[in-house]
Amino acid sequence: MNFFDLLAQLRALIILAIISTISLRYHLLDRKGVLASILIGYLIFTLGGVEHFIILLLFFGLSSIATKVRVREIGANFSEKDWIRGWRNVLANGLVPTLIIVSGYISQPQYRSLATIGYLATVGTAFADTLATEVGLFYPKKPRLITNFKEVAKGTPGAVSPYGYVGGLLASLTICVFSYALGLANLSSIPIIISASMIGMTIDSFIGAAIQAKYRCRVCGKITENSHHCNQQSERIMGVKIINTHMVNLISTAIGGGAALILFSLLMS
């Protein structure tokens, strides 16, 4: 799409306005989350094209549905309103894909297909992470920490389960099926996108287990990834302070995208 095509710009804005209204109406995003997603959606729609935008929408729509189903069946996970996504969550998942689309737009045409593979792997990682968390919460037994395989409470950063991996794999397969149908991916790029998403998702768990900050609530004693619990500041017991759940997502989407580019250069050279 030509960025300077006014009619296309208008079309993007109308579609974004409709999606924003639905997101607010169904409490999928808060107000700042809507603003952040309009910015990301607009850049991906106008610089990447409608096909790239559909992939983003697929991730957002299916993640929101998965979260709604989980909340209805088993309730909140990390905090009281963890199902309403804010701007931090939107940027954590959408910033790296957007940067890849912008880089692809300003680079030479021969790098555009590479940017598309990187983009699909970052969105694939973000979607795999999200669906792994949501599906993993349905696992009937206790999940295990990826670093030492000890049983931990559900929702612990870095906890893995067979259900979680099935969820992650389903997410990246969904991205691939739609990308193929939209002409963004071909049969040789699909294994790259799936592998990169699985690598990104696994690294996400590693960083979550080993580096992410964890806190103990001073009131109820629960160990969480939130610096506040029971309306009070919690005590940090391990991890790096600035590495919160959003930072982990940001890093892992970048690693998922990077993994796709490395795999592509190894397999296609």
Ligand SMILES: [Zn+2]
């Ligand atoms: Zn508490």
